[in-house]
Amino acid sequence: MMTILGVPAPLLFGQLLLGLINGAFYALLSLGLAVIFGMLNIINFAHGALFMTGAFVAWMLLNYLGIGYWPALILAPLIVGAFGLVLEKLFISRLYKLDPLYGLLLTFGLALIIEGLFRNYYGSSGMPYQIPTALDGAVNLGFMYLPKYRGWVVIAAVVVCFGTWAVLEKTRLGATLRAATENAPLVQAFGVNVPRMVTLTYGGGVALAAFAGVLAAPIYSVNPNMGLNFIIVVFAVVVIGGMGSILGAIVAGFALGIIEGLTKVFYPQGSATVIFVVMAIVLLIRPAGLFGKTA
Amino acid sequence: MSLTRRTLLGSAAAAAALPAAPRARAQQTSIKIGVLNDMSGPYRDLGGLHDVACVKQAVQEFGPKGFNVDVIFADHQNKPDIGAGIARQWFDRDGVDMIIDVNTSSVALAVNQVCAEKNGAYVNVGAATTDLTGRQCTPVTIHWSYDNYMLAKSTGGAMVKAGGTTWYFITADYVFGKQLEANTTRFVNEAGGKVLGSSLYPFPGTTDFSSFLLSAQSSGAKVLGLANAGADTVNSIKQAAEFGLKKTMKVAALLMFITDVHGVGLETAQGLVLTESFYWDLNDGTRAFTSRIKSKMAPFYPNMVNAGCYSGALHYLKAIADLGAAKARDGKAAIERMKAMPTEDECFGKARVRGDGLLLVPSYLFEVKAPAESKGPWDYYKLLATTPAGQAFEPPDAACQLNHA
Numbered sequence: 001m002m003t004i005l006g007v008p009a010p011l012l013f014g015q016l017l018l019g020l021i022n023g024a025f026y027a028l029l030s031l032g033l034a035v036i037f038g039m040l041n042i043i044n045f046a047h048g049a050l051f052m053t054g055a056f057v058a059w060m061l062l063n064y065l066g067i068g069y070w071p072a073l074i075l076a077p078l079i080v081g082a083f084g085l086v087l088e089k090l091f092i093s094r095l096y097k098l099d100p101l102y103g104l105l106l107t108f109g110l111a112l113i114i115e116g117l118f119r120n121y122y123g124s125s126g127m128p129y130q131i132p133t134a135l136d137g138a139v140n141l142g143f144m145y146l147p148k149y150r151g152w153v154v155i156a157a158v159v160v161c162f163g164t165w166a167v168l169e170k171t172r173l174g175a176t177l178r179a180a181t182e183n184a185p186l187v188q189a190f191g192v193n194v195p196r197m198v199t200l201t202y203g204g205g206v207a208l209a210a211f212a213g214v215l216a217a218p219i220y221s222v223n224p225n226m227g228l229n230f231i232i233v234v235f236a237v238v239v240i241g242g243m244g245s246i247l248g249a250i251v252a253g254f255a256l257g258i259i260e261g262l263t264k265v266f267y268p269q270g271s272a273t274v275i276f277v278v279m280a281i282v283l284l285i286r287p288a289g290l291f292g293k294t295a
Numbered sequence: 296m297s298l299t300r301r302t303l304l305g306s307a308a309a310a311a312a313l314p315a316a317p318r319a320r321a322q323q324t325s326i327k328i329g330v331l332n333d334m335s336g337p338y339r340d341l342g343g344l345h346d347v348a349c350v351k352q353a354v355q356e357f358g359p360k361g362f363n364v365d366v367i368f369a370d371h372q373n374k375p376d377i378g379a380g381i382a383r384q385w386f387d388r389d390g391v392d393m394i395i396d397v398n399t400s401s402v403a404l405a406v407n408q409v410c411a412e413k414n415g416a417y418v419n420v421g422a423a424t425t426d427l428t429g430r431q432c433t434p435v436t437i438h439w440s441y442d443n444y445m446l447a448k449s450t451g452g453a454m455v456k457a458g459g460t461t462w463y464f465i466t467a468d469y470v471f472g473k474q475l476e477a478n479t480t481r482f483v484n485e486a487g488g489k490v491l492g493s494s495l496y497p498f499p500g501t502t503d504f505s506s507f508l509l510s511a512q513s514s515g516a517k518v519l520g521l522a523n524a525g526a527d528t529v530n531s532i533k534q535a536a537e538f539g540l541k542k543t544m545k546v547a548a549l550l551m552f553i554t555d556v557h558g559v560g561l562e563t564a565q566g567l568v569l570t571e572s573f574y575w576d577l578n579d580g581t582r583a584f585t586s587r588i589k590s591k592m593a594p595f596y597p598n599m600v601n602a603g604c605y606s607g608a609l610h611y612l613k614a615i616a617d618l619g620a621a622k623a624r625d626g627k628a629a630i631e632r633m634k635a636m637p638t639e640d641e642c643f644g645k646a647r648v649r650g651d652g653l654l655l656v657p658s659y660l661f662e663v664k665a666p667a668e669s670k671g672p673w674d675y676y677k678l679l680a681t682t683p684a685g686q687a688f689e690p691p692d693a694a695c696q697l698n699h700a
Binding site: 008010011014015018019021022024077119123124126128131137144145147149150219221225226228229261264265268269271272273 | 336339340489495497498501503505506509510512534
């Protein structure tokens with residue numbers, strides 16, 4: 001059998017592919033965070049909790065209303081996104097004039113409350129969520145046995161990530177949004193309702209998290225702690241990509257998923273730390289992150 | 296205020312009555328039991344508040360025997376420093392007499408130190424580490440229900456006998472997982488089997504096991520040994536099924552509770568072999584206990600840790616009634632009395648606590664039923680084999696100083 005650095009080649013390819021799948025989640029989550037930070041200057045610590053809420057909403061739709069995976073993939077982000085609009089209107093919008101640390105504290109508190117509520121009602125073992133029948137089963141790739149669903153996750157994440165990037169970078173709406181972050185009063189002077197745009201941006205970022213949550217539901221059990229496991233890593237990803245950089249978040253998300261996957265082959269104990277080591281190195285060499293603009 | 300004869304007499308009478316009050320309170324001693332475990336993380340559903348309910352059940356059934364019993368509880372968050380801090384505060388400030396449960400071996404060992412230092416009684420139920428009655432045994436510690444050695448011997452031994460001669464482990468990277476892997480490796484080697492490799496994964500915080508599963512698969516081993524517990528085991532088994540591991544490997548869940556089987560679902564869990572020292576549908580006693588407790592821990596049924604909390608607390612109360620509640624403060628005396636008295640309850644039947652603090656109960660090897668075989672709620676296990684109390688656990692460990700006396 002061919003080996004690369006002492007590891008059988010099929011195993012290495014398999015791990016790379018798995019890294020890419022995890023990277024898909026990192027990319028989707030860090031994308032939402034980057035959008036929110038870029039537009040609102042809010043460090044949204046509630047992102048992990050809202051990701052988890054997305055998974056739970058999908059689970060509830062199925063178990064209480066009998067609505068399956070495919071409609072949930074649209075409905076759950078809409079519902080959680082609407083919840084995000086309420087959060088923004090009620091709480092977050094009051095903090096724009098203050099130091100970003102207040103936003104961090106507020107969203108962190110919201111995350112604890114949301115997660116605590118779910119834990120109280122649903123426990124921590126997780127609720128099973130079946131893979132949709134169309135994607136059940138697996139494909140034998142020769143070097144590994146790839147569950148069809150995981151392949152779908154990568155495709156869906158890539159499409160959504162680059163769709164979002166295209167909207168923000170290539171459309172008129174995106175241009176207005178970016179202009180509003182640069183100079184809100186001037187954009188407002190052109191007759192654009194900036195506060196409403198900001199609210200919708202937050203809702204959109206949250207909807208992305210919920211979308212990732214629905215994608216994750218069949219893979220990880222739907223669990224109140226599922227966001228907790230992601231959020232810190234995803235913050236590191238955003239920092240590595242460059243705070244507020246959309247493309248940086250996407251590229252860093254996939255790249256770090258792969259790096260983490262490789263660590264799991266060579267030194268599994270280090271797989272929880274490797275992302276932070278990369279973050280430290282990146283911050284030393286490029287303090288603004290890989291794609292960040294130096295102020 | 297003018298002083299009249301009436302007020303003078305009244306206050307004199309009150310003064311005469313005063314010394315009597317503290318004396319009356321001293322006779323009515325109260326005992327405080329602290330339940331310490333993971334109430335928010337991966338082990339919440341196998342212990343958590345269910346263990347608190349079981350301890351309270353023991354208190355309620357024991358009834359008033361001349362002293363009050365208070366039960367308090369806290370979440371150690373699987374962090375040894377937090378667990379040890381709570382234990383210290385309980386003994387120093389809150390007047391706790393006995394700490395029970397403490398799952399998560401790393402926390403269990405930290406609390407063990409505090410109890411020894413403070414002379415507080417310690418009945419560990421939830422942790423698996425054999426160090427509690429081995430290298431780190433203390434005169435104030437008793438270990439209930441199960442341990443790593445008993446799991447490794449029962450499940451590991453049975454798997455090798457059934458032809459599972461080559462193993463790959465997925466192991467939680469802390470004292471519990473490593474020890475369970477080491478103990479199982481011993482039994483695999485003794486039976487002529489071989490361990491081909493293992494992946495240590497960071498605990499807590501790992502939810503995706505696919506990379507480790509892939510490594511296991513490419514090792515070519517016949518058995519996948521899961522040296523983990525709770526939600527981690529649930530996720531490992533589900534993902535093993537997803538990646539088609541069950542076609543080429545047999546899964547040995549070295550520590551799996553009925554609550555985990557419930558989490559996985561019979562469809563995926565069927566055919567798994569596991570070991571517990573308690574099953575709700577084992578005999579009339581276990582069924583009677585379950586019928587009383589299940590409404591207090593709905594929707595769950597008790598596992599061996601829940602039952603152990605009931606049984607351990609009940610035996611402690613019997614020992615305290617025998618010793619006299621006034622002496623409950625002395626953890627060593629309470630634990631000595633627990634060792635001197637044989638145990639008996641509906642969950643584990645008759646048993647005894649060995650000198651080093653290990654409760655000797657039989658271990659049962661179960662197979663998880665297929666969905667078609669399951670007749671009702673939580674009808675999950677088929678009994679495959681019973682290891683009698685004398686053989687289920689490790690012989691007294693020379694590393695424990697209590698075994699030299």
